[in-house]
Amino acid sequence: MDHGPNIVTEKKAEESHRRDSADLLVFISLLTLTILTIWLFKHRRARFLHETGLAMIYGLLVGVILRYGVHIPRDISNVTLSCQVNSSPGTLLVNVSGRYYECLPPSLFQRHFFRNIGSILAYAFLGTVISCFVIGLLMYGFVMLMQQVGQLDGDFFFTDCLFFGAIVSATDPVTVLAIFTELQVDVDLYALLFGESVLNDAVAVVLSSSIVAYQPTGDNSHTFEGMAVLKSFGMFLGVFSGSFALGVATARCGPLSCISSLTLPLVPHVTKFTKLRDFPLLETALFFLMSWSTFLLAEACGFTGVVAVLFGGMTQAHYTYNNLSPESKDRTKQLFELLNFLAENFIFSYMGLTLFTFQNHVFNPTFIVGAFLAVFLGRAANIYPLSLLLNLGRRNQIRSNFQHMMMFAGLRGAMTFALSIRDTATYARQMMFSTTLLVVFLTVWLCGGGTMPMLSFLRIRVGVDSDQDSVTAVDGTERRTTKQESAWLFRHWYNFDSNYLKPILTHSGPPLTTTLPSWCGPLARCLTSPQAYENEGQLQDDDWDMMADGNGSLAYGDVTVSADEAGIHTVSAAHARHPAGSPAGLLDGDTLTRGTQLVMPVGDSEPTLVLSPPGHREPHRHRE
């Protein structure tokens, strides 16, 4: 009967389905356990161990049980591994976008992020490349040494070392940032660290894939060849800018397509014109699907999905998010918060699990010691020289205790792990994977757990209410002289954004009819949302704050340091925003030429203004 083989395959499929279920159940139980313990920790306000650290510990314990307690045939555990690995990009995506959404408007963060954008870009791009090459070179030295001593059982090329350098250059200070948020550590330090870690993830992903793509022609494929290096470099630039453009485009090219045809369902216009806000479920679902499709589109095009989502998310947060109804904002944020929480803990407990269940570990003491040294030196070669250089241009110095804190907060995490587990086929990759695991574990536990002591050791001020800290300002004169130079590019972009992009893409004013030349009248009227007219005089709180900073106090920075009362006073002087009512002289020219946008914001350092609802500001608005 031909039923026989069917039944056999069916049984086999059933068997494997059961095993998969059991595997997944292990993870869910781990997550449940983690949540319960976190609750306990939160309840007792224990801060020495973050939930991700905890998730790793539980993962380790279960790994030990699976390894030594239960007998698992080698092939099964590998199947599990590969099955989980396939889901790791998705997890990572959720993780990345989730973490991103967590810190979004209307939080204070965005303002500080853009204020420090130059430094953040320097650390993330230049710093990651420096770190990658420093680590790569050092590791190559160690590999040479190992070869001399005869400790090496397989090939280990210079490209492998560089690859290792790239993957361990992605920092993930989620543990540290959680403590920063809780203790209200200085927002500039937060912005620097967070911005750097988010962007260097992107850089590391693209860098590592460019290194993998390095293929000299000819027989010996591991020699130096200028052409291939150039090709890799070109690929780095291409993939990075492609992902960037794609992310921004899917989130933002609504206007362009909108001009040609109003029917195309691209994000900002969809949420702006369709009045989806009447149906929060649809709105949230759409927001979620758009984020996901950005990722998929990038991956399908051969770009890097995580990078595209990152920049797409930033764009969406800046434009689309403001179009959502308050209920949808809450829903969307809560959804991403939950997904991020689950994904983060999943990936960290999975990390713990693999330490014992992965079958092809290669632990080499020399390599491990070398890796720790290289990671340390690589981070130092990123932070200290760049800070020195940046401080030459910044009036608001990145002080040495901030530098030490950034050095200390160079934890490695989810991205490093995901990049290292993606390919464990060769001897070199296996050694890297094992070493990476150890690096992640130690940095998460030690640096994560040591954040509190380190904060007090470095005398970094906590409990900073950043809306109020400028009240202590006594002297703003020196600041003002450097305003225009340091923020030139940003201010111009910001004005363009405020006058054209935001009105086109969101409901916030000023109406395009006032900002576009008169011959664009019909077009402007067609693109301006009715709500923009209502908002004509009323910029949103965020916009207002942002603008105030954008125009008024860009050369801003150190709040910091001394925990003693007197210290705060003197040091905070460097942090002064311009005294309210006197900023007009600085902002003539370009900012005084257009619509409502032009009106000088009164410095948001006046507590009464900051705390009052937007409507209350109107009397001040036209006082220039």
Place this chain on the structure above:
Amino acid sequence: MDHGPNIVTEKKAEESHRRDSADLLVFISLLTLTILTIWLFKHRRARFLHETGLAMIYGLLVGVILRYGVHIPRDISNVTLSCQVNSSPGTLLVNVSGRYYECLPPSLFQRHFFRNIGSILAYAFLGTVISCFVIGLLMYGFVMLMQQVGQLDGDFFFTDCLFFGAIVSATDPVTVLAIFTELQVDVDLYALLFGESVLNDAVAVVLSSSIVAYQPTGDNSHTFEGMAVLKSFGMFLGVFSGSFALGVATARCGPLSCISSLTLPLVPHVTKFTKLRDFPLLETALFFLMSWSTFLLAEACGFTGVVAVLFGGMTQAHYTYNNLSPESKDRTKQLFELLNFLAENFIFSYMGLTLFTFQNHVFNPTFIVGAFLAVFLGRAANIYPLSLLLNLGRRNQIRSNFQHMMMFAGLRGAMTFALSIRDTATYARQMMFSTTLLVVFLTVWLCGGGTMPMLSFLRIRVGVDSDQDSVTAVDGTERRTTKQESAWLFRHWYNFDSNYLKPILTHSGPPLTTTLPSWCGPLARCLTSPQAYENEGQLQDDDWDMMADGNGSLAYGDVTVSADEAGIHTVSAAHARHPAGSPAGLLDGDTLTRGTQLVMPVGDSEPTLVLSPPGHREPHRHRE
């Protein structure tokens, strides 16, 4: 160099990864398109096409394009198929649990569900089995006919026919129910239809797997054998009750384990004692993970995950959900609403897609015509005879227009599709799959689209505010005489539940110290939540309503029919709850012996009572 093969496999993996991304992108775009169109429909209040029907149409269109527009190699499209099929149980799980959560407390639904539990169980269990065998037998006749005519190209056994009967017996009237909710159709009809559809999914799943497991000994594996039939029947009972028990146990055995050790992290006690309510994120995450782990546990044990989740979800909704903080309730509900929405539309658009992209379709006209006839007759053999029987025992008759509506609402949907696509290896299964697709399409479009006309044709009253409809009651005397007989079992269970289970498992009163015998004092004190004492006099709104119905007006039913003003009056008489203030005589005995529970609820038909906040009811509470 050994780099060569690596690069090749890497490229291959990259290629397939890109294709997967593109595939998924198609789905996401479909969902996005569906959402946008739904918005348009909602905006214009068009009700003739539900979002699921729309999702199918889009799926069909994309399927046509993929099939005829773009050339897809046969193997690729099959890979896509199998890949998606693997994710379908998960989708279904989310779908099922999501739909379940949508209709949960504090909605009116629960009350009506339990009031009609007997009829629902009859339709779902007896009805599904009847339908399965009627369809199976009819189809076997058609198959015989086809064999005579020579239309059959492969084996088609009686077990296959029965399997077909089982899978098309799962109804999915989501389209109809959406319209019911929107138009406020009678809640009893809603409860009957919804309850039946949810439970018959569970029955169909287990039934179909029992039929697949039918294996007579000996050579000819398709003959009748008493032993094997008994074994299959035993398996049906075993798997069903196992899944049921497991679902209820994971959600509920908190108390049992709690008595022996308070540390076990089982649902109700976790949320009750840990004060997780201070952290809504953790709470929601835990709720989500617990639901998921119920599914996985059941699957890993060889039971049916969907069934376990179903009953686990009911239990959780009844007990755990009330322990959540209001914020977490909102979050949890919104999360499941979103997941359900996405999963539902995913599965329906996937259905549309497979009609053109599935490569092994077997469309046989005779079989298809036969299937439609059999599905119709099978549904009729479920509804009409059972309604006749049930009406013998029910004082609140299931009127003929309700019966016709239930007959009409026998749409086939997600579950039927998921069961039919799980195995398409044999000729018979392929023919079933193709036919099933057509059945789903036609029922969803025709019956879904025809709901509005059918409602008015059958003169089923819409716009029923079920808290107020009893105001029209003029005569409650006949009702009361049958109260005790018809609800005997339910009332006893409900009292047990209110006095013991709920106090143990939730924060709602009465405290166990008042309901347990005095010798249990220490145990009772230990298990009672502090909040229960606070709640001592204050039952929650839901409980109160539920109790009112549970004790007062269980023999309840028809609201129905005539759209003319006079008609409402006379017919609604059958729907009368007891007039407020006069129900005491019925509820002596068991309900008057224990704590606050005993206090007679004043009939919730008094609008002033229904509308006032719980606190306002206190003066009435002890008036018996």
